Amino acid sequence: MIIVISVVSLGFVGYLVFPAMDITAQEQPEVFVTHSGAVVQTTGDVLDPVYTIQEVEFDPQKYLREFDYGKVSQLEDGTILREFTIIAEDDKIMEIAPGIFYNVWTFNGQVPGPTIRATEGDLVRIHFTNNGSKEHTMHFHGNHPAEMDGIFEIVGSGGGQFTYEFIAGPVGVHPYHCHVMPVEEHIGHGLYGVFIVDPKDARPQADEMVMVLNGFDTDFDGENNLYAANTIPFYYQHHPIQINTNELIRVYVVNMVGLDPINNFHLHGTLYEYYPTGTDIIPSQFTDMTTFSQSERGILEFEYEYTGRYMFHAHLTEFSDKGWSGVFYVKDSSQPNMEVYDYGS
Amino acid sequence: MIMEVKRSSKTKTAVSAIIPFVLLAVMIGYVFGPGSELISFGVVIPEISIEKVEFVDSEIIATVRNTGPIAVDIVMADIDDSILPAAIEPDKHLERFESAIVRIPFEWNEGQPYAIGLTIDDGTRFEKQVDVAAPSIQPTVEMITYFAIIGTYVGIIPVMIGLLWFPFISKLSRNKYKFFLALTVGLLLFLGISAAEEAIEISAENLSDVFNGVLLVATVSIVSFLALNYVGEKLKKRAGASKLAGPVAIALMIAIGIGLHNFGEGLAIGAAIVLGEAALGAFLIVGFALHNTTEGFAIAAPMARTKLMIGRLAAMGMIAGVPAIFGAWVGGFVYSPLSAVIFLAIGAGAIFQVIVTIIRWIQNEEGKLSNSSVLAGIAVGMIIMYVTSLLV
Numbered sequence: 001m002i003i004v005i006s007v008v009s010l011g012f013v014g015y016l017v018f019p020a021m022d023i024t025a026q027e028q029p030e031v032f033v034t035h036s037g038a039v040v041q042t043t044g045d046v047l048d049p050v051y052t053i054q055e056v057e058f059d060p061q062k063y064l065r066e067f068d069y070g071k072v073s074q075l076e077d078g079t080i081l082r083e084f085t086i087i088a089e090d091d092k093i094m095e096i097a098p099g100i101f102y103n104v105w106t107f108n109g110q111v112p113g114p115t116i117r118a119t120e121g122d123l124v125r126i127h128f129t130n131n132g133s134k135e136h137t138m139h140f141h142g143n144h145p146a147e148m149d150g151i152f153e154i155v156g157s158g159g160g161q162f163t164y165e166f167i168a169g170p171v172g173v174h175p176y177h178c179h180v181m182p183v184e185e186h187i188g189h190g191l192y193g194v195f196i197v198d199p200k201d202a203r204p205q206a207d208e209m210v211m212v213l214n215g216f217d218t219d220f221d222g223e224n225n226l227y228a229a230n231t232i233p234f235y236y237q238h239h240p241i242q243i244n245t246n247e248l249i250r251v252y253v254v255n256m257v258g259l260d261p262i263n264n265f266h267l268h269g270t271l272y273e274y275y276p277t278g279t280d281i282i283p284s285q286f287t288d289m290t291t292f293s294q295s296e297r298g299i300l301e302f303e304y305e306y307t308g309r310y311m312f313h314a315h316l317t318e319f320s321d322k323g324w325s326g327v328f329y330v331k332d333s334s335q336p337n338m339e340v341y342d343y344g345s
Numbered sequence: 346m347i348m349e350v351k352r353s354s355k356t357k358t359a360v361s362a363i364i365p366f367v368l369l370a371v372m373i374g375y376v377f378g379p380g381s382e383l384i385s386f387g388v389v390i391p392e393i394s395i396e397k398v399e400f401v402d403s404e405i406i407a408t409v410r411n412t413g414p415i416a417v418d419i420v421m422a423d424i425d426d427s428i429l430p431a432a433i434e435p436d437k438h439l440e441r442f443e444s445a446i447v448r449i450p451f452e453w454n455e456g457q458p459y460a461i462g463l464t465i466d467d468g469t470r471f472e473k474q475v476d477v478a479a480p481s482i483q484p485t486v487e488m489i490t491y492f493a494i495i496g497t498y499v500g501i502i503p504v505m506i507g508l509l510w511f512p513f514i515s516k517l518s519r520n521k522y523k524f525f526l527a528l529t530v531g532l533l534l535f536l537g538i539s540a541a542e543e544a545i546e547i548s549a550e551n552l553s554d555v556f557n558g559v560l561l562v563a564t565v566s567i568v569s570f571l572a573l574n575y576v577g578e579k580l581k582k583r584a585g586a587s588k589l590a591g592p593v594a595i596a597l598m599i600a601i602g603i604g605l606h607n608f609g610e611g612l613a614i615g616a617a618i619v620l621g622e623a624a625l626g627a628f629l630i631v632g633f634a635l636h637n638t639t640e641g642f643a644i645a646a647p648m649a650r651t652k653l654m655i656g657r658l659a660a661m662g663m664i665a666g667v668p669a670i671f672g673a674w675v676g677g678f679v680y681s682p683l684s685a686v687i688f689l690a691i692g693a694g695a696i697f698q699v700i701v702t703i704i705r706w707i708q709n710e711e712g713k714l715s716n717s718s719v720l721a722g723i724a725v726g727m728i729i730m731y732v733t734s735l736l737v
Contacts, residue, residue, distance in 0.1 A: 032430050034450040038403070042448065044434030047422050099420025099437075100468050218468025225470055226428075233428070321427035 049097060049234050049323065057094050058110055060230040061239055064209045067196070068114040080122040086113065088178070088191065090132035097226055097233045097323065102218050105132065105189035111231050112212040113193030116176070118168035120197050126164040130155040136186065139179035140195055143169045150179050171199045172278035173252040173297050184258050188217055192256045199281065206250040206301065207243055213292065213324065215257040224259055226323050227314065233323020241326065244333035245307055251300040252278070255292035263319065264291045269310040272302035289315060304330040391417045391465055393439070394553040395473035396682055398461055399481035400453055407447045407461050407473065411439035412553030421464035422449050453478050482618065484678045492615060492673040499614060500607045500669025503634045504662045507641015511658060514649035522649065523707065524718040529643040530703050531726015536606050537696035541566060543609065544689035551682035562690045569694030573598070577702060593657065595647045595702055600661035602699035603640045604668040605692035611672020612688060616680045639729060640665060647703065
């Protein structure tokens with residue numbers, strides 16, 4: 001009996017003292033590439049935030065150029081009516097980075113919510129339903145009556161409803177987000193999206209895209225663990241955004257990072273015309289570096305002369321090291337059928 | 346007939362011993378099976394501990410253990426908040442208490458502090474701060490020799506020097522001799538407390554709460570105490586009642602106890618060098634050496650009333666001193682906080698066992714302990730140890 005006990009306890013101690021020696025380790029060694037280009041081999045698993053193929057529930061590539069113009073109809077006085085249906089939920093668990101599962105709170109099942117787009121003077125009507133377990137609202141930046149502000153008109157959980165109605169304006173790029181206290185928490189979990197108001201004289205034709213700069217504090221210690229343009233860290237580094245040389249690119253950038261007072265945007269290989277808040281049609285800056293405080297936003301317009309890969313990222317390197325970085329892959333516009341470049345494969 | 350009765354009673358005993366286990370197994374089976382819903386209240390918080398960080402060529406290696414109540418997946422690694430590609434071996438899934446090695450390719454700079462972060466599947470990040478990055482030591486012939494030399498300086502040489510007090514002690518009057526014997530008790534008392542303290546300190550700093558550091562130290566110490574007590578009694582019985590055997594057996598027990606203690610010291614020195622605290626090196630070694638001279642004295646004291654047996658004395662010096670070399674090797678090459686705590690606790694138990702043996706011996710010789718020279722000896726022993734320990 002004593003022998004059995006001592007053998008068992010010694011075995012247990014041995015197991016604890018010496019790191020697991022697993023004889024069932026994989027036979028085929030895996031290989032991964034470091035940030036500095038070195039190739040490393042392992043018999044175990046690879047933890048790779050950038051290069052591993054991951055199936056994301058939310059597709060930043062699709063979100064990038066997806067604009068929701070609503071269900072369009074015309075009122076008797078000729079005003080365009082745009083109707084949207086937005087449903088808030090707060091029970092979704094999403095894989096926001098390879099292997100990291102986080103409880104996101106969503107508008108229409110995604111973070112950021114759909115990009116709502118209208119022309120100045122249109123009547124915007126939003127049928128909002130709160131299917132969450134907490135109270136939520138929609139608060140739009142822009143012009144509207146006080147009762148459409150989404151602050152005091154709290155929408156109850158489990159199917160509460162509210163219809164927001166206002167005339168789209170002013171021209172520009174604006175955020176919308178839930179404004180229930182604590183706002184930090186509701187925004188931190190993902191209840192935000194972009195609202196674009198186009199001028200009546202449309203902006204010049206361009207390859208348009210939306211980038212919401214966001215972050216996630218996945219362990220609730222008051223510091224963001226992950227940063228990104230459009231939710232998934234390093235996504236556009238893994239899947240570069242394909243654009244053409246000598247084509248006007250227009251990026252609507254909205255900074256929704258909480259907890260950190262500022263964020264920024266830096267573009268490689270060219271400079272852009274910058275329109276703060278997008279409210280003016282004359283750019284105020286020609287630069288490659290813009291600083292955004294919380295919910296600050298603007299429009300960037302640029303063209304690339306040369307083909308190749310160009311990074312865009314936070315010049316706050318802590319943010320870029322934690323996921324807020326991406327790549328534009330510039331193709332020659334005279335050769336439209338060029339082979340698709342797959343970075344990192 | 347009688348045999349059958351005996352057999353059936355034996356079976357009955359066995360069955361009665363097993364029944365409680367069976368009931369317990371049934372209950373545990375129910376709690377984990379059909380009854381699991383009844384008691385699934387509260388939120389389970391996963392936990393991992395980064396137990397060790399090594400700096401090798403262009404790579405930082407972290408040893409991580411799942412010290413929480415549920416299995417976890419390690420999914421992301423970072424250095425100073427910079428997320429990096431990494432590898433985890435044998436695999437990223439860690440059951441309770443399972444450990445793995447995370448290899449993070451990184452061009453680190455010597456002497457710089459680093460924070461190593463690991464994130465698990467629910468997004469919680471765990472961090473280990475390393476104050477000074479120093480290249481991890483590989484067991485090359487050169488390093489093995491280096492550690493052996495350090496172990497010799499710290500363990501063997503001072504103990505041997507301490508043994509040279511033998512002729513001095515053997516010429517002392519009965520009362521003075523008692524004083525010096527008691528002095529040994531004081532020395533050992535100090536060493537035992539310091540070993541236990543060191544073990545508790547390491548467990549508090551480097552071991553996760555699940556290991557119940559203080560209770561681990563207490564359990565291991567007491568088991569080591571009991572085991573050595575048993576061995577000591579056996580040794581004495583085998584040696585018979587010969588007058589010579591008593592003191593030699595005690596000296597041997599002291600040597601073993603001190604050997605275990607010196608193993609712990611070697612461990613500390615080896616680990617300090619690995620952890621990049623070698624700048625203190627020379628001072629640390631001189632301190633331990635001075636300190637350990639008193640240990641030689643402790644071995645010499647009980648044998649002082651017997652004939653001088655240089656061979657045996659030297660052998661005991663080796664038993665006490667050589668483990669410092671092994672300690673330095675273990676501490677330098679395969680350091681793990683858990684093994685350090687266990688070795689230190691074994692040492693503490695061994696030393697307390699020796700103390701009890703010496704006290705019993707003094708009692709047998711003298712009849713009582715409250716003799717003024719005995720009390721003074723213990724006090725002076727502790728004070729000497731305290732003062733020399735200030736040098737470390």
